[in-house]
Amino acid sequence: MKHSDWKTVEILRLFAVLHWITLCRAAISASPNCITKLPTGEDIRFPINHYSDEKHEVTFRRRSPIRLKIMAWKSDRPERPYVTHPYYRHRVQFHKDGFFELQNVQLYDGGMYEIQTDYLGKQLRNKDRDPFDLWAFEPVSRPVVVITGNCSSNFKLNCSTARGTNVTHRWEKQSAHGVSTYTFNGAVLQLGNTSEQEPHTYTCIVENPVSKETSDPVTAELCDGERARGPRSHWIAVLILAIALVILVPAIVLGIWRSERIGKSKQSRGGIQGTEEQRNFLRGGETEPHCGDAGAGPPIPV
The missing domain is CATH 2.60.40.10 (Immunoglobulins)
Structure with a gap:
């Protein structure tokens, strides 16, 4: 051309x-x-x-x-x-x-x-x-978050979506003031036993090249430092007190019962011993001479 x-x-x-x-x-x-x-x-x-x-x-x-x-x-x-x-x-x-x-x-x-x-x-x-x-x-559907475990062991957030192809998962962590602090990749977020000073919310975000959806925010108050350990300590103290009561109350009742039984036994043995002594005393008085009878013996020759 x-x-x-x-x-x-x-x-x-x-x-x-x-x-x-x-x-x-x-x-x-x-x-x-x-x-x-x-x-x-x-x-x-x-x-x-x-x-x-x-x-x-x-x-x-x-x-x-x-x-x-x-x-x-x-x-x-x-x-x-x-x-x-x-x-x-x-x-x-x-x-x-x-x-x-x-x-x-x-x-x-x-x-x-x-x-x-x-x-x-x-x-x-x-x-x-x-x-x-x-x-x-295929566009993704809105994700659902399931909480498993507890703060003392495996506290996990599991994110899943019912629909979608080539889906990627990520988590967004926000403070109580709505400030995004961290982003984590993956469908499962393991929190464990954290020690934080304020509550945080976690949101799961799923997306693929043609769509994006976000879960409802989840507040992990049970794993916020002392607030998480406080309730556990309270329940542990209650449990220890209950165990102590179960052990101590029967022991105290048994001790009181044994003390009363020992006291009654001592009183019974004391009464028997006093009666025997009286009997021996009376029996001894009939066979042995009294000091007042010394002049009643045979006359002394002059």
Whole structure:
């Protein structure tokens, strides 16, 4: 081609791009030689870059992971495409404004696509090929946080989402004043037995290239330093007191009972001993002489 012809082609290319932007600025459109990331359920448009007024044929095909011709259209038969793959019959539309539209994109629609334009002039047959790389993702749902364990051992926050592909998890820690202090990666956050001076809230954030959701904030008051250990100390003291009462009360009752029994036994033995002494004393008085009877003996000779 001459230099003037190339200049004309570039001008037509610029007008085509501007026209496409005007038509499709409110719709999701793929860009040639670029990766387009799209949530499932959306529609996407593949622009046709036509740079000549001569007769031409446009073919929309898939290149990977499988190769097949989706749709083909000729400029001399503009009423409708002359080729439509049965699998895409109700999902792909051709618009005379200059694009193919793939509707209700699903995960399996991800892959490489191509639009080929063949110019059917009398002298030269030229081709334009525009590749498109489509990545489809299922949007994430709102995450749910489950608390497991306790502050003295494995206190964990588990974050999960019911829906979404290529999901990443991260945690955001905020102070009571709403100031974000730290960010942690991963679905599970292990707090353990922390020692903090003020309560903090933890929020789980899940996202993928096409969506982002945030959980309700969780306040970990049970693991805030002395506030966490205080309730545990209180319950431990109550438990120790209860055990002491269970042990001491029966011991005290048993001691009192034994003391009373020993006292009664001593009193019983003391009474028996006094009676025996009295009996011995009386028996001794009948057999042994009294000191007052000394003059009553035989007379002393003179």
